[in-house]
Amino acid sequence: MRRIGSPLAIVVLLAFMHFVPECHAKDYGKVTSHKVAEGVYLFTTTPYADVGLSGNSVAIISDDGVLVFDSDATPETAATVLAEIRKLTDKPVRYLVNSHWHWDHWGGNQTYQAAFPLLQIITHEKTRELMLTVEPRWNDKGLKEDLPQFLEGFEKQIAAAKVAAAKAKDAPPERIKAAEERMVADRNFLAQKQSLHKTYPDVTFSDSMTIMLGGREIQVLHAQAITPGDTYLYLPKEKILVTGDILLSPYPFAIGGTYPAEWLKTLRKFAALEPTVIIPGHGDAETSTDFLRDNVALFQEVMQQVKDDKSKGMTVEQTLEAVEKQNVELAAKIGIKDAETVSAFKDYFLDVFVKRAYRELDGPLGDLPDGLPKAKTQE
Numbered sequence: 001m002r003r004i005g006s007p008l009a010i011v012v013l014l015a016f017m018h019f020v021p022e023c024h025a026k027d028y029g030k031v032t033s034h035k036v037a038e039g040v041y042l043f044t045t046t047p048y049a050d051v052g053l054s055g056n057s058v059a060i061i062s063d064d065g066v067l068v069f070d071s072d073a074t075p076e077t078a079a080t081v082l083a084e085i086r087k088l089t090d091k092p093v094r095y096l097v098n099s100h101w102h103w104d105h106w107g108g109n110q111t112y113q114a115a116f117p118l119l120q121i122i123t124h125e126k127t128r129e130l131m132l133t134v135e136p137r138w139n140d141k142g143l144k145e146d147l148p149q150f151l152e153g154f155e156k157q158i159a160a161a162k163v164a165a166a167k168a169k170d171a172p173p174e175r176i177k178a179a180e181e182r183m184v185a186d187r188n189f190l191a192q193k194q195s196l197h198k199t200y201p202d203v204t205f206s207d208s209m210t211i212m213l214g215g216r217e218i219q220v221l222h223a224q225a226i227t228p229g230d231t232y233l234y235l236p237k238e239k240i241l242v243t244g245d246i247l248l249s250p251y252p253f254a255i256g257g258t259y260p261a262e263w264l265k266t267l268r269k270f271a272a273l274e275p276t277v278i279i280p281g282h283g284d285a286e287t288s289t290d291f292l293r294d295n296v297a298l299f300q301e302v303m304q305q306v307k308d309d310k311s312k313g314m315t316v317e318q319t320l321e322a323v324e325k326q327n328v329e330l331a332a333k334i335g336i337k338d339a340e341t342v343s344a345f346k347d348y349f350l351d352v353f354v355k356r357a358y359r360e361l362d363g364p365l366g367d368l369p370d371g372l373p374k375a376k377t378q379e
Contacts, residue, residue, distance in 0.1 A: 028185035029054070031080045036277050036285045037240055039216070041088065043081045044284070045072060049185035050154070051147055052193075055105040055281050058242050059085050060235075062214025065094035069233055069242050070281075071108035074192035078108020082115060092116050095211060097220060098123040098201055099244030099281065100227045101130040103139055107192075109199035124222050125204040126229030126367065132200065137373050138256070147190050154183055225263035226254070228367045234273065241275040247292060249283025250336055251345045254352035256369035260360055264299040271296055291334065298333045302350070306357040316358040323354050 028049045034042040039061045045054035054073035059066055059081075066085060072078045085093070093116050098106040100123075113119055123131075158179050165176060211218045219234045225246045233242035245253065246266055270278075271292055278286040286292070302323060309319040323330075324346065331337070331345040352370070359365060 028182070029074075029077055029189070031077060031084065033084050034285065036279060037238055039214075040235075040238075040240060040277075041085075042279055042285050043072075043084060045077055048073070048189040049182040051150070051186045052189045053104055053282070054107075055099070055102070055245065056279065056283075057081050057108075058233075058279055059088070059093075060213065060216070060218060060233075061085070061089050061091070062216055063091065064214040065091045067095040067097065067211065067213055067218060068093055068112065069097045070099050070105040070244065071096060071112055073104040073107045074189065075108050075111045075196050076188075076192055078111035081108070082111060093119060094213070095119070096121045097231060097233065098127060098131075099231050100229060101127050101135050102227070102245065103135060103193075105244070105281070106131070106199075107196055109201075110197045113199050120203045121199065121201040122203045122205070122209070122220060122231075123201040124229035124231045125206055127227065127231060128201050128204050128229075130227065130229060130367070131198075134368065134372060137375055138369065141373065143190070143193055147193075151183070151186055151190065154179075154186065158183060223262065223266040223269075224259050225266045226258050227369075228257075228259075230266075234275075239273065239276040240279070241270060241273060241277070242279045243270065243281060245281035246270075247278065247280045247295065249280050249286075249291065250341060251331070251334060252295065252349050252353075254349045254356065256352075256371065257365075258353060258356050259365060260299070260303055260353060260357040264296070264303060267292065267296045267299060294334045298330060301333070302330065302353060303357050306354055307361065310358055310361055316355060319358055320351065320354050323350065 027046060030046040032044050034044065036042050041059045041061070043057040043059070045056075047053050052073055054077055055070050057072050057078075058069040060069070066089060068085070072081060082093070093112055096109065096112050096119055098109070098121065109121060113121065158176065161176050161179065165173060205220065205222070207222055209220045211220060216238075217236055219236060221232055221234060223230045223232065223246060230244060230246055232244050232246060234240070246263070247270065271289060274289065276287065278289070278292060280286070305323055306319055309322060314322070327346045327350060328342055330350065331342045336342055336345055356365065356370075
């Protein structure tokens with residue numbers, strides 16, 4: 001998917017000709033449950049039409065209660081996932097772990113807190129800090145300007161298409177109906193985001209913590225890969241790894257921040273665990289480490305080239321130009337071949353990753369993401 005300004009994650013289709021008639025309202029924000037191991041369930045969500053994505057949610061179920069990892073993008077989706085969990089167990093959700101501050105992973109926190117008042121919401125201390133300080137600055141313009149303007153333009157396109165259809169009797173009406181269904185889904189997503197009550201973690205950790213749930217050991221761990229406070233899970237007995245956005249399918253996403261050296265270090269650490277199941281932040285669960293190892297190889301190659309080019313005195317612009325010439329070959333290393341996804345790989349991973357890797361060679365990158373709007377008090 002093409003994502004603009006993550007974590008706002010606007011998927012924009014500007015031309016009316018791109019509207020897909022066979023997509024119906026039921027396909028937008030659709031939750032699917034996947035049993036990946038005994039007592040471990042993955043919930044994936046389809047895009048919210050044109051305007052948003054949801055991160056994966058994972059439920060670990062035991063006789064002593066449930067731990068949920070990430071609460072999706074909206075309260076509505078979280079409620080759907082919770083309803084699916086209720087079908088699996090009548091035990092309460094005792095723990096909710098948030099992987100990082102990007103809003104498509106914790107928008108449903110309020111749903112779980114309302115259902116389970118004794119719930120503990122857990123994340124790394126840096127993530128809670130960034131949820132409070134960075135997330136509003138990162139997403140404010142999108143909520144107040146970008147999304148409403150996109151929807152206004154979309155509505156005008158639909159109105160113009162209706163006029164054209166009235167004049168041309170052979171115009172396919174299903175395209176207009178499909179566009180109207182997309183508009184309903186788009187507006188619902190915006191309404192969900194504008195009305196949700198931000199519910200922050202009430203338990204934080206600095207390095208790691210261990211939760212024993214029904215005799216199952218769940219390690220809650222920290223990395224600095226895509227954000228300063230990345231939180232992930234590892235179940236050592238079952239060798240199940242729940243990565244959040246540290247690992248994604250079909251390609252890694254670097255917009256806004258990322259720490260290339262630590263990211264690569266974390267991926268190598270993941271590979272050394274030799275997990276039997278890997279659950280990424282987006283995409284399906286993996287039962288092979290091939291995709292993980294392919295990402296390690298990709299990162300290594302790009303970072304080595306950046307290092308070599310910088311040592312030769314090349315500017316970041318020259319380095320970026322040199323690496324971009326290999327875009328197709330680099331994307332193929334993680335199985336990406338179709339032109340649209342290759343282009344997205346360049347825009348949302350390669351370009352940003354190269355710039356960050358180049359800067360990182362000069363010293364620490366800091367906690368704030370690139371392109372963060374100034375706080376109102378600074379304007």
